[in-house]
Amino acid sequence: MKTQLERARVGEITPQMEEAARYDDVCPEFIREGVAKGNIVLYGNPHRTSRVVGIGKGLRTKVNASIGTSPDIVDIDMEVEKARTAEKYGADTLMELSTGGDLREIRKRVLESISLTVGTVPLYQAAIETTRKKGSVVDMDPEFLFDIIEEQAQEGIGFMAIHCGVNLLVLERLKKQGYRFGGLVSRGGAFLTAWIEHNKKENPLYEQIDRLVDIMKRHDVILSLGNGLRAGAIHDSTDRAQIQELIINCEIAEYAQSRGVQTIVEGPGHIPIDEIEANVILQKRLSNNAPFYMLGPITTDIAPGYDHISAAIGAALSSMHGADFICYVTPPEHLALPTVEDVREGVMAARVAVHVGDMVKLKDKVKDADMKMSIARRDLDWETQYSTAISEERAREIRKSRPPMDGDTCTMCGKLCSLKTVRGYYQSYLEKSRKKSVAAL
Numbered sequence: 001m002k003t004q005l006e007r008a009r010v011g012e013i014t015p016q017m018e019e020a021a022r023y024d025d026v027c028p029e030f031i032r033e034g035v036a037k038g039n040i041v042l043y044g045n046p047h048r049t050s051r052v053v054g055i056g057k058g059l060r061t062k063v064n065a066s067i068g069t070s071p072d073i074v075d076i077d078m079e080v081e082k083a084r085t086a087e088k089y090g091a092d093t094l095m096e097l098s099t100g101g102d103l104r105e106i107r108k109r110v111l112e113s114i115s116l117t118v119g120t121v122p123l124y125q126a127a128i129e130t131t132r133k134k135g136s137v138v139d140m141d142p143e144f145l146f147d148i149i150e151e152q153a154q155e156g157i158g159f160m161a162i163h164c165g166v167n168l169l170v171l172e173r174l175k176k177q178g179y180r181f182g183g184l185v186s187r188g189g190a191f192l193t194a195w196i197e198h199n200k201k202e203n204p205l206y207e208q209i210d211r212l213v214d215i216m217k218r219h220d221v222i223l224s225l226g227n228g229l230r231a232g233a234i235h236d237s238t239d240r241a242q243i244q245e246l247i248i249n250c251e252i253a254e255y256a257q258s259r260g261v262q263t264i265v266e267g268p269g270h271i272p273i274d275e276i277e278a279n280v281i282l283q284k285r286l287s288n289n290a291p292f293y294m295l296g297p298i299t300t301d302i303a304p305g306y307d308h309i310s311a312a313i314g315a316a317l318s319s320m321h322g323a324d325f326i327c328y329v330t331p332p333e334h335l336a337l338p339t340v341e342d343v344r345e346g347v348m349a350a351r352v353a354v355h356v357g358d359m360v361k362l363k364d365k366v367k368d369a370d371m372k373m374s375i376a377r378r379d380l381d382w383e384t385q386y387s388t389a390i391s392e393e394r395a396r397e398i399r400k401s402r403p404p405m406d407g408d409t410c411t412m413c414g415k416l417c418s419l420k421t422v423r424g425y426y427q428s429y430l431e432k433s434r435k436k437s438v439a440a441l
């Protein structure tokens with residue numbers, strides 16, 4: 001079986017490329033060319049039918065929602081509801097990151113419940129099942145880890161975050177710089193760090209990269225190179241250890257692509273806003289423009305309860321500077337497992353953020369919606385405002401909950417509505433500009 005990348009390289013436009021082109025309103029050839037160059041990735045796993053979106057250069061920034069149980073809270077129905085909510089509110093992909101309960105059963109239920117492309121971190125399952133059987137993640141057998149990766153690939157997982165870049169060299173760099181203010185926060189990164197330090201051996205995912213790439217290729221799974229040493233504190237951002245891992249991940253991305261495997265490189269993490277552009281430039285230069293996946297990023301450490309806002313600021317700037325894929329953050333980040341409502345809030349915050357970034361990255365292509373909304377507001381055309389809103393449901397809900405005395409306006413200013421106050425004086429000009437703006441849309 002040839003991967004989407006291999007098929008793109010020989011000039012073939014696949015049904016998946018056509019679907020991705022329709023989703024982003026670009027021509028299929030644009031997608032094919034991006035996939036062939038390794039600048040765009042899309043779902044290619046033949047084991048499941050999934051909605052296909054393209055992630056990468058020249059396309060709208062995509063939003064991932066992560067869900068999953070924890071050892072403390074295992075409620076499969078709630079996780080299924082979260083997955084459905086993420087899809088309903090417009091997430092482009094979903095990561096199933098359960099760490100508590102029957103991991104296979106949860107994944108199966110989630111995969112059956114939604115049509116989104118689903119991603120995982122297979123190391124979680126390998127580490128958790130090892131801990132249950134043997135007592136500690138450091139006893140994990142690399143053979144078992146590779147078996148889990150293959151098993152999940154066969155289930156139709158579209159992309160896997162795999163921490164190949166956490167290796168002896170990177171950990172040496174971490175020790176030389178004197179550890180960190182915020183410690184290590186990536187679960188995958190922490191599992192592997194403990195395994196490497198305890199066993200005094202190289203990361204098997206790095207040492208046996210050929211074997212990993214073979215599995216990804218066999219099932220056309222997108223290899224998302226995890227940022228295992230991403231900073232979990234603003235004051236650790238863009239440090240030597242993170243950059244060392246980025247260099248290694250970009251080398252692996254180049255190798256995997258040369259073998260026909262679609263590849264993403266993951267980034268921060270926690271980062272101040274003035275370092276976002278540099279991180280995007282570095283990743284893009286070092287990886288020859290492989291799609292860049294930003295986790296949040298969270299832009300201050302002092303906003304627990306509001307981390308979806310802190311991350312939305314980071315996401316807007318990331319997408320503006322060229323990041324292609326954003327993992328949402330929910331309000332209880334750093335505090336508790338998200339609820340269904342938290343998932344809705346997280347998805348909407350990230351969607352607003354990437355739209356703001358895309359208005360700069362993609363210019364008029366996404367700005368048209370803003371012009372349509374402006375005209376509808378000026379004209380007090382509420383139905384068009386609702387249908388143009390990023391969440392029609394929320395906009396309707398709020399206005400309906402506090403209806404105006406004058407049906408045309410809203411209760412913000414009521415009869416003092418500025419738009420209505422001056423409209424009569426400018427009717428003739430309004431008609432002219434209305435025609436001009438409608439023509440522009």
Ligand code: SF4
Binds near residue numbers: 411
């Ligand atoms: S009442 Fe005020 S806020 Fe509402 S539409 Fe008119 S100007 Fe806008």
